[in-house]
Amino acid sequence: xxxxxxxxxxxxxxAVALFAFVPQDASTARPADKSAEAARLNNLGxxxxxxxxxxxxxxxxxxxxxxxxxxxxxxVNQGIALLNLGRIDSARPVLEQAVKxxxxxxxxxxxxxxxxxxxGDSTRAVEAFRRVTEIDPQxxxxxxxxxxxxxxxxxxxxxxDAFQHALKLNPLHASAEFGLSRAYQQSAxxxxxxxxLQRFLHITQNKxxxxxxxxxxxxxxxxxxxxxxxxxxxVPPAIxxxxxxxxxxxxxxxxxxxxxxxxxxxxxxxPGACWLDYDGDGRVDLFLPGRGRLYHNFGGKFEDVxxxxxxxxxxxxxxxxxxxxxxxxxxxxxxxSNRIALFHNEKDGTFRxxxxxxxxxxxxxxxxxxxxxxVDYDHDGDLDLYVTxxxxxxxxxxDRPTALTYRDxxxxxxxxxxxxxxxxxxxxxxxxxxxxxxxxAAIGTDFNNDRAVDLVLTQWNDTPNIYENPREGKFLxxxxxxGPISDLTNAVAVLDFDHDGWMDLAFTHWGAPxxxxxxxxxxxxxxxxxxxxxxxVRGWGVAAIxxxxxxWLDLVAVGETxxxxxxxxxxxxxxxxxxxxxxxxxxxxxxxxxxPRAIITxxxxxxxxxxxxxxxxxxxxxxxxxxGGNQNRWLRLSLKGLADNKSAIGTxxxxxxxxxxxxx
Numbered sequence: 116x117x118x119x120x121x122x123x124x125x126x127x128x129x130a131v132a133l134f135a136f137v138p139q140d141a142s143t144a145r146p147a148d149k150s151a152e153a154a155r156l157n158n159l160g161x162x163x164x165x166x167x168x169x170x171x172x173x174x175x176x177x178x179x180x181x182x183x184x185x186x187x188x189x190x191v192n193q194g195i196a197l198l199n200l201g202r203i204d205s206a207r208p209v210l211e212q213a214v215k216x217x218x219x220x221x222x223x224x225x226x227x228x229x230x231x232x233x234x235g236d237s238t239r240a241v242e243a244f245r246r247v248t249e250i251d252p253q254x255x256x257x258x259x260x261x262x263x264x265x266x267x268x269x270x271x272x273x274x275x276d277a278f279q280h281a282l283k284l285n286p287l288h289a290s291a292e293f294g295l296s297r298a299y300q301q302s303a304x305x306x307x308x309x310x311x312l313q314r315f316l317h318i319t320q321n322k323x324x325x326x327x328x329x330x331x332x333x334x335x336x337x338x339x340x341x342x343x344x345x346x347x348x349x350v351p352p353a354i355x356x357x358x359x360x361x362x363x364x365x366x367x368x369x370x371x372x373x374x375x376x377x378x379x380x381x382x383x384x385x386p387g388a389c390w391l392d393y394d395g396d397g398r399v400d401l402f403l404p405g406r407g408r409l410y411h412n413f414g415g416k417f418e419d420v421x422x423x424x425x426x427x428x429x430x431x432x433x434x435x436x437x438x439x440x441x442x443x444x445x446x447x448x449x450x451x452s453n454r455i456a457l458f459h460n461e462k463d464g465t466f467r468x469x470x471x472x473x474x475x476x477x478x479x480x481x482x483x484x485x486x487x488x489x490v491d492y493d494h495d496g497d498l499d500l501y502v503t504x505x506x507x508x509x510x511x512x513x514d515r516p517t518a519l520t521y522r523d524x525x526x527x528x529x530x531x532x533x534x535x536x537x538x539x540x541x542x543x544x545x546x547x548x549x550x551x552x553x554x555x556a557a558i559g560t561d562f563n564n565d566r567a568v569d570l571v572l573t574q575w576n577d578t579p580n581i582y583e584n585p586r587e588g589k590f591l592x593x594x595x596x597x598g599p600i601s602d603l604t605n606a607v608a609v610l611d612f613d614h615d616g617w618m619d620l621a622f623t624h625w626g627a628p629x630x631x632x633x634x635x636x637x638x639x640x641x642x643x644x645x646x647x648x649x650x651x652v653r654g655w656g657v658a659a660i661x662x663x664x665x666x667w668l669d670l671v672a673v674g675e676t677x678x679x680x681x682x683x684x685x686x687x688x689x690x691x692x693x694x695x696x697x698x699x700x701x702x703x704x705x706x707x708x709x710x711p712r713a714i715i716t717x718x719x720x721x722x723x724x725x726x727x728x729x730x731x732x733x734x735x736x737x738x739x740x741x742x743g744g745n746q747n748r749w750l751r752l753s754l755k756g757l758a759d760n761k762s763a764i765g766t767x768x769x770x771x772x773x774x775x776x777x778x779x
Contacts, residue, residue, distance in 0.1 A: 153183035154343035158771065160192055161340040164199075164331060172196045172340065187217040188341040194226050195340050198233075199331050206230055214243075221250045221257075225337035228260060237268035247337065255285035256335030259327065262294050266301070274298045287324035287586050289315055322495050323586045348775045350690040351665050356743040357702045358662075358727060365719075366417040367401075367410060368735050385655070385712025385732035390719075391437040391446050393424070394464050397753075399717050401728070403736055404432035404450050415720040425465040430456050438489035438498045439762040441537055444755075446762055451484040455502060455531075474538045475500075475531060482506055482526040489764055490559040490568055492546070492584060496759025497533040501570065503554035504528055528554050528572075547589030552577035559765060560609045560618050563638030568765050571620060573604040579622060596633070598643040601626055606713075610659035610668045611778045612644075612688055618778070619644075621670055623654030629674045630654045630684075632694075646670070647686055647696040652677045656714035660725050662701070663687070664747035666775045670694065673711035673729055681708030683729060709734050723749040 160175030173196040179189040190213045197206035210230060213223040228243030244261040251257065262277030275298045281291035296311035318324045327334055363369050386405030393400050398412040407429035410417040421427055432450035440447050445460040455475045458466040486503040493499065504526050527549035531539035543549050553575040559568045567584040574580060578600050582590040601624035608621045617635035624631065629651030633641035651674035659668045667688035675681055683703045686694040698704050710732035716725050724744030729737045750770065754763035768779045 149182045150186070153179040153186050153189065156182065157186060157189045157192060157341075157343045160189075160196070161342045162771065164192075164196065164340045167331060169196050169199045169331075173200065176340075186343065187213055187220060187223070188343060190216070191220065191223045191226060192340040194223075194230075195338065198226060198230060203230060203234060219250055221247045221254075222337045222341055224250070225257065225260075225335070228264070229334065229338065232260065232264050232267065235267070237264045240264040241268065253284060254335070254337070255281040255288050255291070256327070257337070258284065259288060259291045259294065260335070262291065262298070266294060266298050269301075271298045271302045275302075285324075287318050289318045289324040290327040292318060293326060321587075322493070342771070348666075348690075350667050350688070350692070351747075353687070353697070353700070354663055354665075354743060354746050356663050356700075356724075356741060358706070358739040359702070359742055360706060360737060361740045362735065362738045365415065365738050367738055370735055385710065386432070386730050387434045387713040388715050388728055388730050388736060389435040389437050389448070390715065390717040390728075391448065393446060393448075393460060393466075395445065398721060399719055401719075401736075402426075402435055402437075402448060403730070404429075404435040404452075405730065407431050407450065412719060420464075423464070425461075425467060426458065428468070429458065430454065432456070434485060434487050436487040436489050436500075437762075438764050439760075440489070440498045440500075440533060442497060442756070442759050442761045444761050449487045449489070449500060451487045451502065453483060455484055455487065455500075457500075469537070472537065474540065486554070486556045488557045488559060488570075489762075490570070491760055491765050492530065492559075492568055492570075493532065494567070494586065495533075495535070496756070497535050498760065498762070498764060499533045500531040500539065501548070501557050502529045502531070503550070503557050503572065505553045505555075505575070525550065525552050528557075545589075547592075548582055550574070551580060551592065555605055556607055558607050558609055560620075561767070562618060562620075562635060564617065565638075571607050571609070573607050573622065574602070575604075576602055578602050579604050579607065579620075595640045597636070597640040600631065600633075600643075605653075605655055606657045606672075608657045608659045608670070610670075612659075612668050612670075613690075614667075614776050614778075616776070616778055621657050621659070621672075623657045623672055623674065625653050627651070630657060630670070630672050632670065644693075646694050647684075649674060649682075649684060650676050651682070655712050656729070658714050658716050658727075660685075660716045660727070662725060662741060663744050664724070664749045666772075666777055668777075671714060671716075671727065673708065673714050675711070681711040681731070683708065683711065683714065683727075703739075706737065706739065708737065718751075723751070 156175045156179035160172040163172035176189050176193040176196055179186055190209055194206045194210035210227045214227050217223055224243050224246045228240045232240035241264045244257055244264055247257045258277050258281035262274045265274035265277060275295060278291045278295040281288050292311050292315040296308045299308035332339060389402045390399040400412045401410040408419060408421045409424050409426050411420040429450055430452040432452040434451040436449045437446045445462045447460050448458040450456040457470045457473050457475055459469045461467055482504045484502050484504050488501045489498045490501055491498055506526050529541055529543045530548050532542040533539055550572060554572045556573045558571050560571055562569050562581055567586050569584045570582040572580045578594055581593040583593055584590055603625040604622050606623045609618050612619050617637055619635045620633045622631050629649045632644040632646055634644050636642055654672060654674040657672040660671050661668050667690055669688045670686045673683045683706055684698050685701055685703055687697045689695055711729050712732050713730040715728050719726050722745050724741035726741045727739040754766050755761055756763055770777045
């Protein structure tokens, strides 16, 4: 899923379109090299495991092990498949051979331990899990199973030590809390037993953590089938792609709508935009908050339905976000301006203003609401709303109007927690996300891969800030920049540009270089990445886009030169060879822009090629159709939560095809 925040625009697509490169010959390739084919079969088996197709997975693992007897992980994976099929006697010799063949493989020992724990041989289970803790002392699940094995053997003191170690590594490990409670109970220490039982109930009832279960994938990372490393895939040759201005043909207005932005500091910064499928017909519609207009998409053409949708009274805003906050299956809409406006989708093609009944009393002459971002920060299944705010002290930077000055004071941001009953509560202070400087944009991501949704903020008079989500308590602020970064930052985009499984960040800035990219070094630091140069004095919107569906995420951004010329630039991702400016190659150098602001991606015509929409201050939005990007194969996913979080915001998607892994 591509989620972009352009300056002050948080754009969330409710009906997610995901485009993934699928090599033309991926399903028929039969490499001559047996080890390469074994790796492919092993990875095919891992994919079957994720689909709970254990018999098919077992067959693939057996074929991989036969082709390459040295591929130990295929043997371990056979054992994992057999365990999940309940064939303990068959799994035993396979895993025994694996631990003998690879004595330092934590996965082999871990599943060896699971086998013995589940068959009641706690002594051998302790031996196996103890071996895993020597190889990887930082895995909380291993310490839990070590404690559970000790408890099974009635060694309660040792069990409590192991459970405590698991909780030191992961304070929200629900099963460790429950195991600790049982161990204290068996030791006749009822006070401590009740204490840890209450802690277990707190974690599970508040969805801070889930207990270990017998289901595949829910017994720790080492219980999962391992994937074989495959030789890095080269970026395929460029294909012919052109972006064509289709604003007029699409039915969108090609002139500025009446009613300028005087008196509205947010609109001096420029409006954002939101794609949303508000009527559930499978086509993304468009909301432009600058004039509060909703455009219905009827097969690649747009019709203004603002009046009949009930949005005629919507405020002229600067930003919007889309999400199903009440989990009724239809996306709702938030607009930011001097106040926050929440519009409920009535499921009949209309919206109703429910701001007051929702408790979002955010109007004030003392500040202006800028960025709005739906995010389920507490993982309780309903969407919360994060709002960045600034003082409306409009000044001028030379001859160019802005809504911020270099001396603006900080006004706190706000997190509105969804109470699950149609109302929201301000929890900003209790979770510590007020911000440290005037904030423009915010976006949700998981920068440290701990499965909790973190926040990235762009700030004014301060470098960008990352708020780490601890799941419980206050967010932890980080500035992990391993190099100089501007303290006048506008927009942010999230992408895994190098396929290492860690989400990287791109920013636009006021001042050179205008656009920067930062590689995530395993959640510990972000390192600058060299990009082609621009001559921008101001970078505005930025988005991640795989414009040619080659499986490598590219970068597109808009900015302004010192002469006031608006530009859109596209940088193609060449993998290990860096990025190449292909703006002229795709015709984007011919797009005339005046005061460009936001840039968002979306496939408005459902042809599998990702299109672009650019907003302008005091000007119409510009729709650019991608012609040719769908020559490469693609996959579209429409994600919906089963019981809650119906708009699936925060979902991680990983696509693996041949040797190419993509994460969204």
